[in-house]
Amino acid sequence: MSADETTAPDADPDADIDRDGERILSVEGVGKRFSGLQALDDVDMTVNRGEIIGLIGPNGAGKTTLFNCISGAFPPTSGTVRLDGEVISGLPAHKIARAGLARTFQITRPLEELTVVENAMVGAHIHTRRRSEAREIAMENLEFVGLADKAEEEAGELTVGAQKRLELARAVSTRPEILLLDEIMAGLTPSESKQMLDLFRQLRERGTSLLIIEHDMKAIMNISDYVKVLDQGKGIAFGAPETVVEDDRVIEAYIGGFDVDA
């Protein structure tokens, strides 16, 4: 590979840039192996309070796998994940949720036969066993995402766009410190996407950190404070959106295919 001017080829792409703030999430040398396939290889990254971090990379780069390792869907095979300094890697998903990390799913997973408000209440019950309190928290968050008028409808009846917002409301009802959003804007209309970006900004103002997987480059470059790029399970770049798009490795990963040595 030809050396480029901005980044030395052997520089650690995961090396953190100096940035202020309280560390919420740190992923340290995380690897995940599925019998023979190294899906993630020694990935490092951090998220501070109130930051919006975009996680991008070509298909199969390991973005969702990283989400699953962080949120406890399955444990990483190596490395450590810390939330507020406490090790959470290896804990089951429900404990990680209770520690303050919530997520949404790439393919929405509504609790179909429950009503919209009950879906959000399941999240709210992390904080209270009282149904009336859980309902209040749930309704606040349904109003936040604009689903309050559908509160009593069955979640399975919602449109895709509404299901995405319900996923967000359910996750936010746990009052997380950090939210992992897996392609929550995929399949939304342009105006719905715009509303979603607006919700992200409001969440950030409340002090919630966001880690976002998204394919819409324009949206992610627009909203993210920093962008982390994965390719074939490795972290290849981290930085402000405008510097990352000019990174040779990122360009290569995305355009990919051609032989650089030729």
Place this chain on the structure above:
Amino acid sequence: MSAIESVRDRYRTFDDGRYAPLVKGVALFGLLAALPTLIEIDVAGMELAATLSLRMLILTVIYAYTAQAWNIMSGYTGQFSFGHAAFFGVGAYATQALVVDFAVNPWIGMLVGGVLAAVYGLVIGALSFRFNLQGHYFALATLAFAELLRFVVTNMSELHGANGYFKPFPRDYGAEYGLAAFQFQSDLPYYYLIVGFLLVVTLVSWVIKNSWVGLYFFAIREDERAAASVGVPSFRYKLIGVAVSAFFTALGGAYWSMYFNTIRPDTVFALFKNVELLLPAVVGGPGTLLGPIVGSFIVTPVSEIARTTFSDINGLDRIIYGAFLVAIVIYSPRGVVSWPSQARALWNRVRGDEEVSE
């Protein structure tokens, strides 16, 4: 506004009200309490009692009760048990073994049976859930655990083997006929007792459904991974569901053993008992409060009448059970209690179409 619409609006206002569950419950159990009298009323020269005996009502309420208990685990948490005969049989056997062999009061025997069944349920649950058995595999595992007990009990001389137990007289355990002895000299008190059992398990179900526990149960049923992602400890709550359900099913078995004269491994642990215990809930509407009760009033009398009327056709009642099961699973998986709301939706659609076409 038509008269029907105004009545419907009033019903809705009532239905949203605070006392609606209480009023509905009182109405339902009032009806159940009045049933023995109602079936004897002579309508145009025909008495319902001619076909619907008190004994049949008792049987119907027993299965409404056990279906309500099954529902807590399988209807609410979605972990489909095909082996509730295990818990039913443990309740029946614990009661009879303690009453006959140790002259213990049947009420105490019943509670011991309930606790033993809950422990057995926890063992089954812990093993199955730890190894992540789901759907058909879980149902088959529960069936295997029930069949296991049938074989073990049949071969245990300490539990009288295949002969089972013959219910003793109250004086054999130092009691008189009556509530304390769990034995009566007529069927009517037995009927009110099982209605009382049904009331208790229905109240427990209502409390569960209206608390965070019920919401967690339903979340687990709908999507365990999504539930876990917002903090639902699914392993623990599935075990709670199994234990509560097993406990109450065992009390049903204890009642059975104190109402009928004998219990044997091939009656209380019977393979077919598994079906009888769950079918009313599936037919009536799994996951609902009313479903198991309504379902039992549909399924049990029909199969009992068929069995007694065509007693020469062996197994007809089972064929009828099978037909119910197939029909419901294919055409109405949400059960009979969902029919009114489905009819209403259909009606609204038809009317909506008319308005559009006008």
